[in-house]
Amino acid sequence: AIDGVAYMRTCQVRPADGMVVQRHPADAYPPLPVSEDGGTAPARVVHCEVLVIGGGESGTAAAEEARAGGRDVVVVDAGDGEEAIGIYAGPLVVVRTPTEMRHVYPQEIVVATGAAEIQPACPGNDLAGIVTARAVKTLVSAGVDLGSVARAVGEPPPGMTAVPGELVRIEGDGAVEAVVTRTEDGVEHRHPCDTVVVGLGLHPRNALARMAGDLPVRVVGEAAMEGTIPPPPTGGTVCPCAGATVADLQTVYDRGFHELELVKRATLAGTGTCQGSGCLPHIRSFLADAGGNVPDPFTARPVTRQITLGEISAGHHLHATPRTALDAEHRALGAQMDRIGGWWRPWNYGDYDVEYRAVREAVSIGDVSTLGKMLVSGPDAAAFLERLYPTYVADIAPGRSRYVLILDERGYILDDGLVCRDDDTRFTLTFTSSGATFAEMWLRDWAETWGCDVRILNQTMSLGAVNVTGPLAKELLARAGVTELPSYMSHSRAAVAGVPCRIYRLSFTGELSYELHHAVEESVELWRELLELGEDLGVAPHGLETLLDLRLEKGHIIVHQDTDFDSTPRRVGMTWAAKLDKPDFVGKPALLRTGHIPLDRRLVGLETEGEAPDEGAIVWVGADFGGYVTSSTWSPVLGKSVMLAWLHLVDGELPEVVTVADREARRVPTPFYDPEGARARA
Numbered sequence: 001a002i003d004g005v006a007y008m009r010t011c012q013v014r015p016a017d018g019m020v021v022q023r024h025p026a027d028a029y030p031p032l033p034v035s036e037d038g039g040t041a042p043a044r045v046v047h048c049e050v051l052v053i054g055g056g057e058s059g060t061a062a063a064e065e066a067r068a069g070g071r072d073v074v075v076v077d078a079g080d081g082e083e084a085i086g087i088y089a090g091p092l093v094v095v096r097t098p099t100e101m102r103h104v105y106p107q108e109i110v111v112a113t114g115a116a117e118i119q120p121a122c123p124g125n126d127l128a129g130i131v132t133a134r135a136v137k138t139l140v141s142a143g144v145d146l147g148s149v150a151r152a153v154g155e156p157p158p159g160m161t162a163v164p165g166e167l168v169r170i171e172g173d174g175a176v177e178a179v180v181t182r183t184e185d186g187v188e189h190r191h192p193c194d195t196v197v198v199g200l201g202l203h204p205r206n207a208l209a210r211m212a213g214d215l216p217v218r219v220v221g222e223a224a225m226e227g228t229i230p231p232p233p234t235g236g237t238v239c240p241c242a243g244a245t246v247a248d249l250q251t252v253y254d255r256g257f258h259e260l261e262l263v264k265r266a267t268l269a270g271t272g273t274c275q276g277s278g279c280l281p282h283i284r285s286f287l288a289d290a291g292g293n294v295p296d297p298f299t300a301r302p303v304t305r306q307i308t309l310g311e312i313s314a315g316h317h318l319h320a321t322p323r324t325a326l327d328a329e330h331r332a333l334g335a336q337m338d339r340i341g342g343w344w345r346p347w348n349y350g351d352y353d354v355e356y357r358a359v360r361e362a363v364s365i366g367d368v369s370t371l372g373k374m375l376v377s378g379p380d381a382a383a384f385l386e387r388l389y390p391t392y393v394a395d396i397a398p399g400r401s402r403y404v405l406i407l408d409e410r411g412y413i414l415d416d417g418l419v420c421r422d423d424d425t426r427f428t429l430t431f432t433s434s435g436a437t438f439a440e441m442w443l444r445d446w447a448e449t450w451g452c453d454v455r456i457l458n459q460t461m462s463l464g465a466v467n468v469t470g471p472l473a474k475e476l477l478a479r480a481g482v483t484e485l486p487s488y489m490s491h492s493r494a495a496v497a498g499v500p501c502r503i504y505r506l507s508f509t510g511e512l513s514y515e516l517h518h519a520v521e522e523s524v525e526l527w528r529e530l531l532e533l534g535e536d537l538g539v540a541p542h543g544l545e546t547l548l549d550l551r552l553e554k555g556h557i558i559v560h561q562d563t564d565f566d567s568t569p570r571r572v573g574m575t576w577a578a579k580l581d582k583p584d585f586v587g588k589p590a591l592l593r594t595g596h597i598p599l600d601r602r603l604v605g606l607e608t609e610g611e612a613p614d615e616g617a618i619v620w621v622g623a624d625f626g627g628y629v630t631s632s633t634w635s636p637v638l639g640k641s642v643m644l645a646w647l648h649l650v651d652g653e654l655p656e657v658v659t660v661a662d663r664e665a666r667r668v669p670t671p672f673y674d675p676e677g678a679r680a681r682a
Contacts, residue, residue, distance in 0.1 A: 052066070055076075056114055062112055124170030153181060175194075204223050205223055229284060233286055242272045333541060356550070363470035371432070372460050382427070400491075406439070501526075569591070606665040606668065619646075627647040
């Protein structure tokens with residue numbers, strides 16, 4: 001136990017000042033550690049092109065070769081206290097360090113963990129004074145006295161001559177007194193000594209490589225060797241970690257456990273802290289002698305080192321936040337970034353007025369790559385989507401799009417987006433940024449439930465999207481080489497500034513808008529070209545702060561901000577998006593059942609003079625609670641504050657005038673801005 005943590009391998013821990021080292025008690029379990037912070041460990045995520053595990057000769061050579069090729073290399077070495085404890089799908093390598101856990105995501109893994117010297121497995125192998133051949137040099141250089149007489153068995157270290165014969169047993173009472181060997185003539189020879197130096201061969205430290213499976217792992221140096229299979233053990237302890245002896249191996253073998261994995265489980269050999277590093281060669285040799293064939297090493301699984309519960313849980317609270325391909329572009333433009341909808345996104349670029357005016361008066365571009373983007377194709381694609389969505393899908397013509405809600409079985413709104421038809425059997429669907437992952441699960445579950453012959457491809461991460469919006473959007477795209485643009489709620493394909501795009505005509509801002517969906521690796525090129533081509537048009541990027549205000553002026557809802565857990569199309573005033581004359585769709589029975597119940601509340605538009613009330617502000621009807629504000633902003637173009645709010649009905653009617661933030665607010669229809677939609681359809 002080191003510093004209160006039990007089952008630590010002293011051969012793998014670098015000593016430090018103040019370290020408390022206690023031998024594992026022979027007759028009891030070690031005490032549980034006492035820690036004021038619960039033994040927690042921080043986690044850090046590291047990305048690299050090449051991760052080299054092992055800083056020895058072969059690992060150093062592999063790292064230098066990779067660096068010479070211009071690749072980003074990270075090296076971890078147990079000798080420095082950086083232990084790779086497992087390789088997982090991803091690929092992900094979890095590394096334990098004295099101060100933290102590292103989650104390393106490399107493109108390639110190089111395992112250069114070397115080889116371990118084979119430990120003796122014979123009677124007396126638990127005595128003090130047995131040293132491996134490689135350890136002698138380290139011990140002598142450190143000034144450790146090896147005793148007056150040292151004997152080498154097997155391959156001796158430099159400067160020593162081995163006694164003849166193969167190892168039979170080691171004699172002594174607590175410490176080594178003699179080593180016994182047997183020569184080829186069958187005669188045993190006893191050699192008195194204080195120390196036995198054993199050079200019995202090497203066995204690769206390849207557990208990490210064996211657990212990698214099909215992941216991109218390359219093994220170099222001694223870790224790639226076949227390994228020595230020693231003579232079959234005849235007595236003594238085979239696995240010091242579990243206390244398993246040769247007699248234990250023989251007992252389970254006699255009971256019919258002949259497979260390596262079964263012998264391991266029946267004896268616990270190989271389940272200790274070294275995970276078979278010491279005992280595996282002897283178990284394989286024993287089974288080869290008993291059964292005639294050398295078995296493959298047993299399955300290697302993480303973890304290869306004992307770790308604490310705090311280290312196991314490190315990073316469980318870490319929510320990795322993805323970035324779009326334009327993240328660096330936003331930051332270079334001075335964007336204030338924030339985590340929104342599960343992504344890092346630009347909140348603003350430092351001047352709200354410039355962004356707002358660019359959209360309403362000139363042209364602006366916005367990064368909407370975070371939108372969920374799903375491809376659904378197959379013979380049953382149209383029928384599948386017809387059953388899934390509450391609006392009609394089959395009558396959407398190729399090249400056209402339709403706004404849709406997504407309902408659960410209770411008729412409540414889960415998400416919204418577009419259904420875009422490519423041809424008879426292929427559709428592109430969009431979802432909100434925060435709903436994309438759930439949407440994929442939702443689609444796949446229903447496709448499987450209904451037995452639909454469809455293919456579903458999530459393209460959210462592989463496709464970027466830039467929204468070009470504003471009265472001068474057509475002019476900017478014309479400069480980018482596109483003169484044939486789709487009509488409102490249509491889509492087409494064209495090269496924009498040389499970048500192949502699918503162009504969607506829609507509008508979330510209320511102005512003329514085109515979404516340019518393209519391969520994510522070309523996002524930066526497209527973004528820079530649009531900014532350059534539109535410089536004299538007054539083009540400026542807009543962030544989410546501006547976008548959210550623009551959409552509010554148009555009365556567009558944000559699912560999960562303006563909707564609640566029990567929001568139905570009727571409650572949000574969108575019954576037109578749920579066609580109850582359809583034969584069936586998810587949520588229809590619930591809508592029919594609740595459609596006769598009088599409404600208790602509605603999502604409505606409110607306007608007031610002066611500063612916008614806070615989102616979440618209470619709406620009062622007289623002295624009574626009447627609801628709350630979900631979205632609010634001061635509208636520069638309207639010269640007043642506008643809001644979406646949940647409002648309770650009074651005696652079956654919606655109040656015309658309410659109080660919000662001690663000010664009178666009037667209920668008004670939405671959209672607040674350009675209610676006819678003339679600007680978006682221009």
